[in-house]
Amino acid sequence: MLSWWLPENVATFGGEIDWLFHLIYYITGITFILVTVTFLSFIVIYRDRPGRRARYTHGNTPLEIVWTVVPSLILVVLTFLSVPAWSKIKMSLPQTDFVVQVTGKQFNWQVTYPGPDGRFGTPDDKTLLDEMHVPVGKPIRVNLRSEDVIHSFFVPSFRFKQDAVPGREIPTWFEVTKPGKYEIPCAELCGFGHSGMRAWIYVHTAEEYAKWAAANLAAQAPVAQTAQAKPSAAKGESDRR
Amino acid sequence: MSATSVSAHGHATHVGHHELGFWRTYVFSTDHKMIARQFLFLGLFMMIIGGLLALVVRWQLAWPETAVPGLGWLLTDTGGVLEPAEYNMAFTMHATIMIFFVVMPILAGAFGNFCIPLMIGARDMAFPFLNMLSFWAAAVAGVLMLFGFFVEGGHAAAGWTSYAPLSAVPEYTGTNWGQNLWCISLFVLGVSSMMGSINYVTTIINMRAPGMKLFRMPLVVWSLFITAILLLLALPVLTSGVAMLLFDRTLGTSWFKPSGGGEPLLWQHLFWYFGHPEVYILILPAMGIASEILPVFARKPIFGYHAMAFSMIGIAFLSWVVYGHHMFVSGMNPALGMSFMVTTMIIAVPSAIKTFNWLGTLWGGRIRFTVPMLNALAFVWMFVIGGLSGIFMASTPVDIYIQDTYFIVAHIHYVVFGGSIFGAFAAIYYWFPKMFGRLTNPLLGHLHFWGTFVFFNLTFFPMHIIGVGGQMRRIYNPLQYEFLQHQQHWNVIITIGAIGLGLSQIPFVINFFWSLFAGSRAPHNPWNANTLEWSAPSPPPHLNWGPTLPTVYRGPYEYSSPESKEDFLPQWQPSPGRVGAGRH
Numbered sequence: 001m002l003s004w005w006l007p008e009n010v011a012t013f014g015g016e017i018d019w020l021f022h023l024i025y026y027i028t029g030i031t032f033i034l035v036t037v038t039f040l041s042f043i044v045i046y047r048d049r050p051g052r053r054a055r056y057t058h059g060n061t062p063l064e065i066v067w068t069v070v071p072s073l074i075l076v077v078l079t080f081l082s083v084p085a086w087s088k089i090k091m092s093l094p095q096t097d098f099v100v101q102v103t104g105k106q107f108n109w110q111v112t113y114p115g116p117d118g119r120f121g122t123p124d125d126k127t128l129l130d131e132m133h134v135p136v137g138k139p140i141r142v143n144l145r146s147e148d149v150i151h152s153f154f155v156p157s158f159r160f161k162q163d164a165v166p167g168r169e170i171p172t173w174f175e176v177t178k179p180g181k182y183e184i185p186c187a188e189l190c191g192f193g194h195s196g197m198r199a200w201i202y203v204h205t206a207e208e209y210a211k212w213a214a215a216n217l218a219a220q221a222p223v224a225q226t227a228q229a230k231p232s233a234a235k236g237e238s239d240r241r
Numbered sequence: 242m243s244a245t246s247v248s249a250h251g252h253a254t255h256v257g258h259h260e261l262g263f264w265r266t267y268v269f270s271t272d273h274k275m276i277a278r279q280f281l282f283l284g285l286f287m288m289i290i291g292g293l294l295a296l297v298v299r300w301q302l303a304w305p306e307t308a309v310p311g312l313g314w315l316l317t318d319t320g321g322v323l324e325p326a327e328y329n330m331a332f333t334m335h336a337t338i339m340i341f342f343v344v345m346p347i348l349a350g351a352f353g354n355f356c357i358p359l360m361i362g363a364r365d366m367a368f369p370f371l372n373m374l375s376f377w378a379a380a381v382a383g384v385l386m387l388f389g390f391f392v393e394g395g396h397a398a399a400g401w402t403s404y405a406p407l408s409a410v411p412e413y414t415g416t417n418w419g420q421n422l423w424c425i426s427l428f429v430l431g432v433s434s435m436m437g438s439i440n441y442v443t444t445i446i447n448m449r450a451p452g453m454k455l456f457r458m459p460l461v462v463w464s465l466f467i468t469a470i471l472l473l474l475a476l477p478v479l480t481s482g483v484a485m486l487l488f489d490r491t492l493g494t495s496w497f498k499p500s501g502g503g504e505p506l507l508w509q510h511l512f513w514y515f516g517h518p519e520v521y522i523l524i525l526p527a528m529g530i531a532s533e534i535l536p537v538f539a540r541k542p543i544f545g546y547h548a549m550a551f552s553m554i555g556i557a558f559l560s561w562v563v564y565g566h567h568m569f570v571s572g573m574n575p576a577l578g579m580s581f582m583v584t585t586m587i588i589a590v591p592s593a594i595k596t597f598n599w600l601g602t603l604w605g606g607r608i609r610f611t612v613p614m615l616n617a618l619a620f621v622w623m624f625v626i627g628g629l630s631g632i633f634m635a636s637t638p639v640d641i642y643i644q645d646t647y648f649i650v651a652h653i654h655y656v657v658f659g660g661s662i663f664g665a666f667a668a669i670y671y672w673f674p675k676m677f678g679r680l681t682n683p684l685l686g687h688l689h690f691w692g693t694f695v696f697f698n699l700t701f702f703p704m705h706i707i708g709v710g711g712q713m714r715r716i717y718n719p720l721q722y723e724f725l726q727h728q729q730h731w732n733v734i735i736t737i738g739a740i741g742l743g744l745s746q747i748p749f750v751i752n753f754f755w756s757l758f759a760g761s762r763a764p765h766n767p768w769n770a771n772t773l774e775w776s777a778p779s780p781p782p783h784l785n786w787g788p789t790l791p792t793v794y795r796g797p798y799e800y801s802s803p804e805s806k807e808d809f810l811p812q813w814q815p816s817p818g819r820v821g822a823g824r825h
Binding site for chain 2: 005007017020024027028031032042046047048049053055056057058059060063064067076079082083086091106149150152157159160163165166167168170183185186187188190191192193194195198
């Protein structure tokens with residue numbers, strides 16, 4: 001029942017998370033049904049009725065060993081099955097030439113592209129507010145930072161989440177499989193504007209992205225301003241409280 | 242003071258020696274039973290405030306930016322509509338109050354104080370004066386916490402976890418003295434817990450009645466013993482943490498502020514190194530209470546007494562090495578995530594052992610559906626759900642998605658409300674006759690139980706669903722997000738459930754006060770139970786027993802034993818037939 005409620009997954013590693021989610025869902029679901037049926041039938045069968053004395057027993061060691069070992073084995077298997085996905089998502093960074101810097105700041109996501117020279121911290125950097133553009137089918141490296149408090153970069157459709165911690169830069173990555181427009185909330189309480197701290201990520205096809213980059217990330221300013229005007233209008237609407 | 246501490250050590254000559262005045266009997270009492278009642282009243286009073294705050298939060302989430310009924314007089318400038326900063330304050334204080342001023346005072350404070358001396362056959366705690374100080378420190382902490390609502394800038398609004406630097410720099414939340422008072426209050430509460438837990442551990446180790454071996458102790462005493470050890474080791478970590486936080490806020494230190502070279506994750510390490518054992522501090526006494534009540538009303542020995550005690554010890558030990566599972570996506574080295582995943586998975590095993598043993602206790606019993614039993618049964622079933630949903634978060638990849646969503650909120654409420662609060666209700670109905678010398682009204686008790694049970698599930702089960710749908714916790718308005726629009730009807734259903742849950746507490750309040758003054762007088766042993774407290778009068782007098790302490794002949798769960806014609810065989814009765822003291 002729960003699993004129908006997951007948002008559509010559009011990231012390469014999302015399938016592995018969803019698979020583990022469903023595996024745990026079925027294991028815990030079956031356990032819950034078995035325990036509930038046992039529990040309810042004991043309550044009905046062994047309710048207080050006259051003329052019967054309760055069974056005098058202090059336990060049953062073989063039975064207790066069984067119900068210790070079986071859950072242990074299931075949990076060990078679950079642990080081993082979780083390891084590859086975790087290594088892939090959080091412990092490795094695929095080779096890529098696409099790097100953006102995302103900085104959380106009360107209460108915006110600032111998305112910085114290195115500009116034509118391919119390096120950060122130079123005058124041709126382009127920073128967008130609450131708006132990110134990436135191509136589909138390419139690993140995206142995100143260097144996550146924060147200027148003030150802890151924020152959390154969450155893209156539900158990518159099954160992606162990583163806290164942004166002031167004082168450090170955390171390299172993360174994802175790869176999207178389907179073009180579209182996806183929401184980026186902030187998942188860590190960051191102050192009174194926390195709820196309104198949301199951005200959009202636009203996933204383009206390779207050609208569309210090239211067109212967008214040429215228009216918005218090229219050397220000079222006028223086009224960049226149009227890119228900034230749009231999100232701030234959208235922001236004004238979302239920030240209405 | 243010297244008189245009471247001497248008499249507490251069981252000198253028969255002191256029994257009934259002196260009449261105490263009003264202040265020494267009802268206010269500054271060193272009697273563990275009066276201190277227990279004081280903790281109970283503190284917890285129940287704070288539960289009303291914590292519960293009302295929850296309803297404010299729920300109203301906001303179901304019908305965002307509409308006036309909360311009845312709040313117009315308080316929020317005059319908005320006519321009762323919550324501002325985002327006030328919303329943050331409401332959920333921060335809901336959690337802080339419920340955890341520190343409701344569950345801990347009721348389970349560890351009230352029932353720890355009431356049960357430990359009475360169930361091990363002691364006249365009082367080892368240090369009665371320290372015990373009194375521990376209550377009054379907790380009361381002062383409560384006053385300081387409530388005072389935060391009235392200071393300029395409002396109360397703490399950085400979540401009950403108070404993650405730095407949000408909590409460390411006043412400008413980031415806009416609250417100043419509210420957050421300072423939050424730190425000071427928890428510091429004082431930490432001192433109170435220290436005094437209480439030293440007392441519990443010393444009393445259990447040193448003051449057991451003749452024959453009360455460790456493995457003849459009732460499981461609720463075991464659970465309180467282990468809880469006290471956890472408190473003793475965990476609370477000082479929080480206490481030092483909040484002191485450091487207060488220094489960062491007021492004295493210009495930089496423990497947690499990167500601007501001065503501090504490390505924000507240090508707060509999280511300190512907080513969760515306390516915070517995860519804290520979860521078990523909240524649930525272990527409830528586990529003990531269930532293990533106590535199920536045998537009494539199933540008329541059967543507990544299934545696997547030793548496994549029950551050892552699994553609690555195992556949980557306590559493991560609770561120190563799992564804390565990092567709160568920090569899988571915090572920026573902590575992901576390699577650490579692996580080891581925390583392994584330990585977190587392992588800690589599910591002792592919980593599974595306990596659940597199956599509770600089922601084993603019901604098997605072949607003669608189950609009586611009294612109000613305490615219903616609450617204990619609900620505890621078991623709700624704890625199963627809360628335990629199983631925990632496995633989702635133990636798996637690190639799944640946790641990436643689940644972390645900080647309503648799925649976590651559902652999980653913690655199944656453990657802390659479905660577990661600890663049902664355990665607290667079970668304990669209140671079970672020990673009320675002993676505590677106050679009067680019986681409660683079963684009809685009102687059933688009404689309270691069924692209302693609470695039904696509305697509890699209506700409130701908290703759908704939170705799993707919206708959590709899986711991606712709804713974040715701590716957001717002011719879910720309708721701001723396009724991907725959450727389609728599930729807003731669940732927020733409305735949850736809020737209706739929460740209102741029902743609140744209304745279901747009315748029969749409890751009526752029952753509690755009506756029974757307190759007008760309930761029928763309780764006999765010594767109304768439930769035909771085995772443990773020592775039922776051998777004392779209801780309520781037990783000062784120093785609990787007459788000139789001689791009871792002697793313990795057997796373990797606490799000899800129900801339906803072939804040794805006795807009755808279906809119970811109390812710990813204090815010499816063997817009726819064969820020679821020997823039964824098992825344990």
